[in-house]
Amino acid sequence: MPEDRSIPRAVKYSVLRPLLVITDSGRIVGVHGPRQRTILTMLILAWGRVVSVDSLVDAVWGDEPPATARTQVAICIGALRKSFKQAGVDGDVILTTHPGYRLETAGSELDALQFTSLVAEAAAQVKQGRHEQGRVLYRQALDLWKGPALAGVTGRPVEDEATRLDERRYAAYEAWSEVELALGHHQDIISELTTIANSSPLHEQLRYNLMLAQYRAGLRAEATEGFRMWRRNFVEELGLEPSVAIKELHASILQDDPGLTLPVQVKPMVVPAQLPPDVDLFQGRAAELTRLDRLLGERSPRIGLITGVAGVGKTGLIVHWAHKVAAEFPDGQLYADLAQYDGREPAFVAAALQGRFLRALGVPGDQIPSDPAELASLYRSVLADRKSLIVLDNVRAMHQITPLLPGSGRSSVLAASREQLAADSGTVRVDLGLMTSHESQTLITKIAGADRATAEKAAVNELCRLCDGLPLALRIAAARLVAKQHWSVQHLVDRLRDEHRRLDELSTGGLEVRASFALSYRGLTEQTARMYRLLGLLDVPDFPAWVGGALLDVSPADAEDMIERLVDAHLLTPIGSDATGTMRYRFHDLLRLYARERAESDESEDKRRAALHRVFRTYLTLAEQGHIREYGGDFAIIHGSTPRRHLDAPLVAGLLRSPLDWFEAERPSLVASILQSCTLRMEELAWDLAMSSVVLFETRNYYDDWRAVSEKALEANRNAGNVRGEAAMCYELASVEMFQQRFDAAMPLFNRAFQLFDSVREVHGRALTLRNMAITDRVQGGLRSAMSRLDEARNTFRVVGDASAEAHTLNQMSQIELEWGNPDAAVRLSLEAVRIATELGETRGAAQALNRLAAAYVKQRRFEAAKQSYDGVLRIVRSKGDTRGEAYALMGLGETLVAWGQYVEAESILADALEIAERVDDLFLLAKVHLALGACSQQLNQLTRASQHLLIARNTFHEIGSVWGELQASADISRLSAEEACGGRTLPGR
Numbered sequence: 001m002p003e004d005r006s007i008p009r010a011v012k013y014s015v016l017r018p019l020l021v022i023t024d025s026g027r028i029v030g031v032h033g034p035r036q037r038t039i040l041t042m043l044i045l046a047w048g049r050v051v052s053v054d055s056l057v058d059a060v061w062g063d064e065p066p067a068t069a070r071t072q073v074a075i076c077i078g079a080l081r082k083s084f085k086q087a088g089v090d091g092d093v094i095l096t097t098h099p100g101y102r103l104e105t106a107g108s109e110l111d112a113l114q115f116t117s118l119v120a121e122a123a124a125q126v127k128q129g130r131h132e133q134g135r136v137l138y139r140q141a142l143d144l145w146k147g148p149a150l151a152g153v154t155g156r157p158v159e160d161e162a163t164r165l166d167e168r169r170y171a172a173y174e175a176w177s178e179v180e181l182a183l184g185h186h187q188d189i190i191s192e193l194t195t196i197a198n199s200s201p202l203h204e205q206l207r208y209n210l211m212l213a214q215y216r217a218g219l220r221a222e223a224t225e226g227f228r229m230w231r232r233n234f235v236e237e238l239g240l241e242p243s244v245a246i247k248e249l250h251a252s253i254l255q256d257d258p259g260l261t262l263p264v265q266v267k268p269m270v271v272p273a274q275l276p277p278d279v280d281l282f283q284g285r286a287a288e289l290t291r292l293d294r295l296l297g298e299r300s301p302r303i304g305l306i307t308g309v310a311g312v313g314k315t316g317l318i319v320h321w322a323h324k325v326a327a328e329f330p331d332g333q334l335y336a337d338l339a340q341y342d343g344r345e346p347a348f349v350a351a352a353l354q355g356r357f358l359r360a361l362g363v364p365g366d367q368i369p370s371d372p373a374e375l376a377s378l379y380r381s382v383l384a385d386r387k388s389l390i391v392l393d394n395v396r397a398m399h400q401i402t403p404l405l406p407g408s409g410r411s412s413v414l415a416a417s418r419e420q421l422a423a424d425s426g427t428v429r430v431d432l433g434l435m436t437s438h439e440s441q442t443l444i445t446k447i448a449g450a451d452r453a454t455a456e457k458a459a460v461n462e463l464c465r466l467c468d469g470l471p472l473a474l475r476i477a478a479a480r481l482v483a484k485q486h487w488s489v490q491h492l493v494d495r496l497r498d499e500h501r502r503l504d505e506l507s508t509g510g511l512e513v514r515a516s517f518a519l520s521y522r523g524l525t526e527q528t529a530r531m532y533r534l535l536g537l538l539d540v541p542d543f544p545a546w547v548g549g550a551l552l553d554v555s556p557a558d559a560e561d562m563i564e565r566l567v568d569a570h571l572l573t574p575i576g577s578d579a580t581g582t583m584r585y586r587f588h589d590l591l592r593l594y595a596r597e598r599a600e601s602d603e604s605e606d607k608r609r610a611a612l613h614r615v616f617r618t619y620l621t622l623a624e625q626g627h628i629r630e631y632g633g634d635f636a637i638i639h640g641s642t643p644r645r646h647l648d649a650p651l652v653a654g655l656l657r658s659p660l661d662w663f664e665a666e667r668p669s670l671v672a673s674i675l676q677s678c679t680l681r682m683e684e685l686a687w688d689l690a691m692s693s694v695v696l697f698e699t700r701n702y703y704d705d706w707r708a709v710s711e712k713a714l715e716a717n718r719n720a721g722n723v724r725g726e727a728a729m730c731y732e733l734a735s736v737e738m739f740q741q742r743f744d745a746a747m748p749l750f751n752r753a754f755q756l757f758d759s760v761r762e763v764h765g766r767a768l769t770l771r772n773m774a775i776t777d778r779v780q781g782g783l784r785s786a787m788s789r790l791d792e793a794r795n796t797f798r799v800v801g802d803a804s805a806e807a808h809t810l811n812q813m814s815q816i817e818l819e820w821g822n823p824d825a826a827v828r829l830s831l832e833a834v835r836i837a838t839e840l841g842e843t844r845g846a847a848q849a850l851n852r853l854a855a856a857y858v859k860q861r862r863f864e865a866a867k868q869s870y871d872g873v874l875r876i877v878r879s880k881g882d883t884r885g886e887a888y889a890l891m892g893l894g895e896t897l898v899a900w901g902q903y904v905e906a907e908s909i910l911a912d913a914l915e916i917a918e919r920v921d922d923l924f925l926l927a928k929v930h931l932a933l934g935a936c937s938q939q940l941n942q943l944t945r946a947s948q949h950l951l952i953a954r955n956t957f958h959e960i961g962s963v964w965g966e967l968q969a970s971a972d973i974s975r976l977s978a979e980e981a982c983g984g985r986t987l988p989g990r
Contacts, residue, residue: 010107011089013044016115016165017146019153029087032915035060036076036083038155043094043103045161047110052100059155071948077101079915082908111144112165118144119172122179131179138176145169170196170203177209186216194226201233208246215253221328223253272332272360275391278323279316281446283471284439288430292321295412295428296328302405304414305421308432309570309588310516311472314416315393317432322391322414329412331386334360339394339519347372350403354379357390357404380407387411396523398422418520420568434469434588437461443471447478452489459489466496467506468589473513476506499593506590517594520569527552531562532571533602534611535587536595539676540669542575542586546651547669550618551611556651571595578665580655609680616677616685617645619670623692625652626659630695630880632840635804638728638765640688660880663696667705670696674709678716686713687725691732698739699844699882701920707736724765727756731769741924741960743776750776767796771809779924781963783816790816804845807837811852819964823859830856847876847885854892863900870896887916887925895932903939910936924965927956931969934976943980950976 011029014020019037021029031037038060042051057069066072077094084093095102122137149165150158173196180189190213197206207230214223227250234242241247288306295304306314322333334357341349354375355368361382369375383406390404395417405413435443444460445453453460467473481492496502506513521529534551535543549559563585566572572585587595599608621644628634655662663670670693677686690709697706710733717725734749750773757766770793777786790813797806810833817826830853837846854869870893877885890913897906910933917926930953937946950973957965 010109011084011093012109012111014111014146015041015044015150015162016111016144016169017149018151023087023089025088027087029089030083032079032083033076034154035072036080037153038158039073039076040080041150041153041158042155043101044110045158046102047113048102048105050097050100050102054099055157056100059157062156068948068952071945074945075911075914078911082911112149115141115144115168115172119168119175123175126175126179131182135176135179135183138172138179141172142169142176170200170206174203174205174209177206177213181209181212181216186213189213190217190219197230201230202237204234204242204246208249211246211249211253220253224250227253271330272334272357272388273326274335274360275322275326275333276319276335279320281443282316282320283443283446284435285313285317285320285432288317288432289321289324291428291430292317292414293325295414296325302412303401304412304428304430306414306416306430306432307418307420307570309434309470309591310418310520311470311513311590312432312434312570313471314418314432316471317430318391318393318414318416322389326389329387329389331388331411332361333389333391335391335393337393338396338400341400346397346399349400351375353404358382361386361388376403379404383407383411389414392416394418394519395421418523418570420570435471435474436469437464440464440467440469440474443474444478444481447475448481448489452481456489459493462493463489463496466493466502466589470513470588470590472516473506473590476513480505499596502593503590503597513590514594514597517591520571521594521598523569524565524571528562528565529598530603531559532566533595533599534608535572536592536597537599537608537612538615539672541672542584543669544578544582544584546582546618546655547615550615550645553614579661580657580665582655582665584665612676612680613682613685614645616673616682616689617642618647619666619673620685620689620692621645621647622652622655622662622666623670623689626656626663627692627695629656629659630699630844631804632837632843632845633804635802635840635845636768636808637691637694638762638768639691640684640725642682642685642688660696660699660882663693664700664881667696667702671705671709675712678712681716681720683713683716683720683722683725687717687722687728691728694732694735695844698735699880699884701884701922703736703740706739707733710736723756724760724762727753727760727762727765730756731765731772734769735772738772738776739922741779741922741962743780743961746776747773763796764800764802767793767800767802768805770796771805771812775812778812778816778819779962779964783819787813787816803836803840804843807833807845807849810836811848814852814856818856818859823856826856827853827860842876842879844876844880844882844885847873847882847889850876851889851892854896858892858896858899861899863896866896867893883916884920884922884925887913887920887922887929890916891925891929891932894929894936898932898936898939903936906936907933907940923956923960924962927953927960927962927965927969930956931965931972934969934972938972938976938979943976946976947973 010024012022012024014022019031019041021031021040023029031040039056042056042059053070053073056073057065060073061069077096081092081094091104093104095104118137118141122134122141125131125137126134148162149169150162153159153162173193177189177193180186190210193206193210193213197203197210200206207227211223211227214220214226227246231242234240292304292306295302306318308314322335326333336353336356338349341352351372358368358375358379359365363378363382369378387410390411390413392401392404392413392415395401395415396419398421401413401415441453441460441464444463463477464474467477477492477496481487481489484492492505495505503514521532524532531548531552535548538547538551540547545560545563546556547559548554548563549556552559552562560583563572567574567585571591572587575584575586578584603611620642624634624639624644627637631637670689674686674690674693677683677689686709690713693709694706696702710729714726714729714733717729730749730753734746734753737743737746737749750769754766754769754773757763757769770789774786774789774793777783777789790809794806794809794813797803797809810829814826814829814833817823817829830849833849834846834853837843837849840846850869850872854866854873857863857866857869870889873889874886874893876882877889890909894906894910894913897903897909900906910929914926914929914933917929930949934946934949934953937943937949950969954966954969954973957969
């Protein structure tokens with residue numbers, strides 16, 4: 001096929017960062033999905049050269065491409081072309097050229113080419129002795145980088161090129177820093193060069209230039225210490241010694257005159273060294289140690305504050321850092337553990353520590369005054385001319401630190417606290433988090449032994465997970481392995497898996513996780529402590545403050561105050577606001593186990609059960625109200641007898657401003673609450689909450705969650721002899737099967753639900769079941785049976801006042817009339833459905849009614865009316881985030897445009913529908929979209945593509961047991977074969 005040479009508007013391509021494409025008008029070109037990103041990147045990297053389809057297939061799928069790979073590449077190319085057009089790029093950007101595609105690059109820019117050009121020009125300037133000009137050009141080149149090259153784009157060829165680009169970046173940094181050093185700018189480059197050298201430890205020249213810059217800036221200690229740490233890592237990484245050149249530089253720095261750095265200090269007669277022993281095999285925390293180094297300069301902050309959860313390693317960090325920098329504080333190191341002063345008056349603690357530290361600094365005991373003011377004055381006077389480090393562990397409040405601050409001079413205070421203390425902006429604050437998976441594994445390996453860890457890598461990974469990344473727990477676990485040499489790592493993992501024993505297992509040699517947590521717990525007020533332990537009873541992964549209010553039966557505002565106090569004590573972790581704007585919190589796993597342990601010890605079973613019941617009732621109240629807001633009333637559902645919990649109207653209105661957003665935010669917690677309520681034999685509540693949550697599962701395609709809660713609630717209600725609950729869950733489980741097009745599995749469950757509802761005279765549930773049985777009948781070709789069931793269900797819905805279900809039933813009846821070839825009857829039924837549904841508001845039911853009306857209009861060839869109806873559907877489903885509904889509406893609109901003869905626009909709309917259909921778990925939808933695309937491609941005379949779509953449609957319909965769909969696809973394939981036999985001439989319509 002010849003190229004289309006129309007030149008598009010200029011486009012800027014950026015690969016020296018996560019892939020970004022911007023038009024000359026500043027609009028970002030959307031590149032959706034990993035396949036599109038990989039394909040576009042391959043074309044960009046070729047820059048005007050042809051990239052074969054085979055190369056694109058290899059980049060996307062590697063050695064295992066699917067049979068449809070070449071077709072999928074073509075679809076991605078089409079989607080990319082569409083994205084460029086949507087961004088306002090007029091000409092063709094991606095050209096089809098045998099044996100593949102190429103990017104039209106005329107007038108466009110690529111930052112990687114700009115980078116290469118600038119670096120080459122900079123090198124030329126430097127070679128000619130024009131260092132300043134070279135410096136500017138190198139700076140311009142490096143400023144083009146906004147992150148790692150092509151971050152987030154996958155595919156072996158792309159990743160290889162990204163690695164080459166990153167190497168060229170480091171080479172440019174080496175050349176730039178050499179020019180800066182030659183110009184005497186050593187002080188200016190240290191910060192940036194430190195960052196880049198630390199991020200690329202294998203580039204020796206970067207370290208060399210950094211050491212030289214530090215030395216010339218008077219940072220001799222930083223240069224030598226940095227070299228020592230870098231060399232150790234270098235040897236461990238490569239198994240090789242650094243080059244002679246950098247070792248000679250290090251030796252030269254060591255031999256320099258110390259008078260070039262700090263002036264000589266007059267040492268006091270007594271130099272205290274009170275630090276506890278350094279932590280054995282200290283691991284990780286490089287970023288935190290670097291941050292604490294800010295305390296070292298002449299004009300540095302005088303306070304360092306480390307906060308974090310119990311057992312996270314605060315003591316280890318402050319002691320390790322204090323040992324590392326002890327030489328920087330030549331007048332000594334003072335240390336105190338304030339845990340021994342818990343419960344004492346602040347004035348007593350201040351006086352005790354001031355006196356203790358003064359004695360350590362050489363002041364005779366008889367010269368230490370008893371008057372608090374005189375004592376504080378002497379303490380500040382003694383420290384005024386000294387450079388000492390005061391280390392305080394287990395600080396409870398800032399008032400414990402303030403009296404120990406030097407009045408002036410160069411001394412510093414480093415404190416560790418389990419509380420989230422308020423400190424001024426001049427404080428170096430380190431909020432110490434849990435260890436990463438890699439840091440955890442390295443710590444276990446160092447303590448327990450490399451051979452043991454290497455032999456059981458999977459078990460070590462699981463051990464780290466069970467220890468929750470908590471350094472204290474990891475050290476205890478590793479110590480137990482050292483003490484129990486006959487244990488495998490897997491054996492310890494198996495013991496830790498029992499949640500009831502895990503805290504018992506994490507205890508050895510005087511170290512105990514439980515005791516560490518208890519220190520924080522004892523500092524809570526009684527009400528806040530009760531909040532902590534009751535929260536531990538919940539199986540939910542995270543929660544908002546109103547959940548705490550339900551547990552204690554207090555207002556959400558009071559609950560939030562208590563929860564925030566738990567956050568300050570590092571017993572809970574805030575994880576950010578959810579889609580409703582509500583802050584959410586979570587436990588670390590071991591802290592949750594400790595909280596549950598305290599609840600089981602300190603709360604009676606009745607109180608524990610009552611607290612959980614209040615939470616689950618609150619979830620039920622909100623889920624029911626969310627369902628009502630989505631359906632325009634309490635429709636298409638039945639409820640149990642569980643009493644709802646009263647909630648203030650403003651709270652409900654705020655949480656359910658967008659009901660589906662609330663459901664989405666609470667989805668994991670709703671699932672966990674349903675499952676836990678089943679375990680606790682609250683089966684009546686469980687089935688009601690499950691049914692009230694279906695609006696989320698159905699709308700957002702969470703079929704696994706829908707199935708899990710339905711199966712668990714079905715089992716619980718069956719075991720309890722709750723026939724109505726069993727019927728409801730049979731109905732929901734059958735509905736999951738129906739939505740996933742497993743109709744043969746659905747019908748027996750519907751039959752069982754129908755029988756159970758009938759036996760307890762539950763007419764509403766019986767009618768809902770009849771409606772879904774009719775839908776299953778219709779899809780499987782039983783139209784008369786379906787119509788009969790729908791008619792009976794509709795009569796019941798009228799009696800019970802379920803307007804939404806009545807409208808939905810009319811939609812189904814309309815579809816059957818269409819399949820019988822009665823479009824006029826279908827329109828009448830659909831108009832009635834629309835009338836009923838729209839009276840309830842812009843609900844999902846209204847969208848479904850409009851969707852069915854549009855299909856009926858198409859059969860009457862009233863295309864403009866059909867298009868308007870589909871526009872109404874799209875407005876509603878998009879406002880609700882109903883992705884599956886959007887795909888169905890787009891498919892219907894595309895089919896309408898095909899019937900209308902607007903094939904090009906139809907193809908674009910159907911491509912959008914296909915993209916969504918591939919993301920949601922709905923095979924019936926996927927098959928129908930392929931069927932529509934097959935018809936559209938046939939009209940565009942794209943016979944090969946039409947054949948591919950129709951074959952996929954037929955096979956998918958067959959897989960899900962849709963007789964109608966399989967027959968329709970087979971008929972279209974036969975038509976297509978006949979058309980191909982006629983030389984591509986379009987045959988008469990269906």
